[in-house]
Amino acid sequence: MHGSTPNDGPFGPPGSVPAGMPGVGVRTDPTRRADPNRTDSGQVPYSDPAVRTDPSAMPVVPAVTPRPVPAPGYDAAAEPAAATSAEPAPRYEFLEHIGSGGMADVYRARDNELGRHVAVKLFRDGEETVADQQRREREINLLSGLTHVGLVPVHDAGRLVHAGIERRYLVMELIDGLSLAHRIAEGPLKPRQVADIGAQVADVLSYVHGRGVIHRDVKPENILVSEVPTFGYTLMTRLADFGVAQFVDGTRLTGHGTIMGTAAYISPEQARGEDVTAATDIYSLGLVLLEALRGEREYTGTPIEAALARLHRPPAIPEDLGAEWRSILGAMTADDPAVRPNAHDVASTMRDIIRLMILEKQVRKGRIPVWARATGDAVAGADRRRRHAGIAGIVLGVLGIGIAIVVGIAASTGLIG
Structure with missing residues (x-):
C-alpha cells in the first residue's frame, strides 16, 4: 500500500484502519501523541470526530480476497489442467x-x-x-x-x-412421405386419391396466388403425399420447393431462367416465353392430375419436344375417365390462360367430385346420405358466386352426372321404383 514500510502490519502501517473493517479501534503510535488524529498513511483513525458522528465518512478500500491455504499433502502437479473452450458443435x-x-x-x-x-x-x-x-x-x-x-x-x-x-x-x-412422382411410377392412382390431391394442391395455389406468388414449377416431384387422412381427405398433400423450385429438380429450358419450369409441365405461354400468370400453375396442375389418372405423362420426349408439343395439340383426355374429369381437366389445360379456372374454382370442383364419389358409394350400399338432398342447392349457390361462367357449367355438369349416377344406381338396387 502507499506509504508502507518494511515494519507495516498486514493491513498497512501502525495506526491505520484495516481495509473493509469499519468500527475497529485503532492504536496510534506513542511517538505521535501530539497529533493522534493523523497517520502517515493518510487514513482516518476511528478517533476522528467525523467518523464517530458519521460512519459513512470512512474511506472505502477494496476488499482483498484471501488466497486459500493448501491442505497438508496437496500436490499442485497432480491437479488436472483447466478445461479449454471447445469448438461449438454445428447446429x-x-x-x-x-x-x-x-x-x-x-x-x-x-x-x-x-x-x-x-x-x-x-x-x-x-x-x-x-x-x-x-x-x-x-x-x-x-x-x-x-x-x-x-x-x-x-x-x-x-x-x-x-x-x-x-x-x-x-x-x-422433413416430410415423411413419397413424392407423387414415386406413386405414379407404381401405376395410376384411384380417382378419389387424385381428387383429394387436386383439391389440396389447388387450395395451396389459391392461397399463394392471393398473395401475388406464382409457383411456376408444379409437377409430381414437387408434390409430397403422405398416407395420413386429414381434413376429410384420404391423403395428406404438401406442395414443396415453393419459390425456389426453379433452381432445383428438373430440366429448365434456359440457363438464365427466361423460361421457368420443367419442360413436361410448362404452360403454352411459358413455352412461348411470354409473361406468366396464376393460370400457368393451373395448366401445370391439370397435366399433373391427368398423369396421375393415366399413369403416364402427356408430353414426352426431349425438353424441346415436350415444350413444343403443347403448342401444336391439346392434351388427350381419355373418354374412360368420365365426363366430370374430362370437363375440369379440359378447362384447366386450355391453351388460352384467360379461360382457365382459378385455383379456388378448381378446389371447389374437386370437392364436388369427391362428394359425388362418396354419394355413389353410399347409394351402392343402399344408403343415401342426408346431405345429398342439399347438394344441388349448395353447388348451385356456389356457382352463382363464381366469376367464370364456364366453371359454373362444369360444376353443374358434374352435378348432373352425379345425379344421373345416383338415380340409376338407386333404381337398379330397388331404392326407388
Missing part, C-alpha cells in the same frame, strides 16, 4: 443425402438446437449467375412469409460451411 448434423437437383442438394439432418430432424437444402452458389442469386434470395424471403397447411414450412436460412465450402442453405420441415 445441423447431416445424416444422409436424400436428393439433388440442378442447383442444390437436399439432406436429412438433425437440428441439434431443437432436437428434431429437418430437411436442409444446400445451394451450389458457384453455379449460379448473379441474377440467379438475387432471385433466389428474394424468393427465400418470400417463402419464409407464407404459412399454409399445404406448404412445407421453412424453419431457417443462412450460410454454413459443409465439406469445407461455405454454402447458402434453407432448412425446412
Whole structure:
C-alpha cells in the first residue's frame, strides 16, 4: 500500500484502519501523541470526530480476497489442467443425402438446437449467375412469409460451411412421405386419391396466388403425399420447393431462367416465353392430375419436344375417365390462360367430385346420405358466386352426372321404383 514500510502490519502501517473493517479501534503510535488524529498513511483513525458522528465518512478500500491455504499433502502437479473452450458443435448434423437437383442438394439432418430432424437444402452458389442469386434470395424471403397447411414450412436460412465450402442453405420441415412422382411410377392412382390431391394442391395455389406468388414449377416431384387422412381427405398433400423450385429438380429450358419450369409441365405461354400468370400453375396442375389418372405423362420426349408439343395439340383426355374429369381437366389445360379456372374454382370442383364419389358409394350400399338432398342447392349457390361462367357449367355438369349416377344406381338396387 502507499506509504508502507518494511515494519507495516498486514493491513498497512501502525495506526491505520484495516481495509473493509469499519468500527475497529485503532492504536496510534506513542511517538505521535501530539497529533493522534493523523497517520502517515493518510487514513482516518476511528478517533476522528467525523467518523464517530458519521460512519459513512470512512474511506472505502477494496476488499482483498484471501488466497486459500493448501491442505497438508496437496500436490499442485497432480491437479488436472483447466478445461479449454471447445469448438461449438454445428447446429445441423447431416445424416444422409436424400436428393439433388440442378442447383442444390437436399439432406436429412438433425437440428441439434431443437432436437428434431429437418430437411436442409444446400445451394451450389458457384453455379449460379448473379441474377440467379438475387432471385433466389428474394424468393427465400418470400417463402419464409407464407404459412399454409399445404406448404412445407421453412424453419431457417443462412450460410454454413459443409465439406469445407461455405454454402447458402434453407432448412425446412422433413416430410415423411413419397413424392407423387414415386406413386405414379407404381401405376395410376384411384380417382378419389387424385381428387383429394387436386383439391389440396389447388387450395395451396389459391392461397399463394392471393398473395401475388406464382409457383411456376408444379409437377409430381414437387408434390409430397403422405398416407395420413386429414381434413376429410384420404391423403395428406404438401406442395414443396415453393419459390425456389426453379433452381432445383428438373430440366429448365434456359440457363438464365427466361423460361421457368420443367419442360413436361410448362404452360403454352411459358413455352412461348411470354409473361406468366396464376393460370400457368393451373395448366401445370391439370397435366399433373391427368398423369396421375393415366399413369403416364402427356408430353414426352426431349425438353424441346415436350415444350413444343403443347403448342401444336391439346392434351388427350381419355373418354374412360368420365365426363366430370374430362370437363375440369379440359378447362384447366386450355391453351388460352384467360379461360382457365382459378385455383379456388378448381378446389371447389374437386370437392364436388369427391362428394359425388362418396354419394355413389353410399347409394351402392343402399344408403343415401342426408346431405345429398342439399347438394344441388349448395353447388348451385356456389356457382352463382363464381366469376367464370364456364366453371359454373362444369360444376353443374358434374352435378348432373352425379345425379344421373345416383338415380340409376338407386333404381337398379330397388331404392326407388
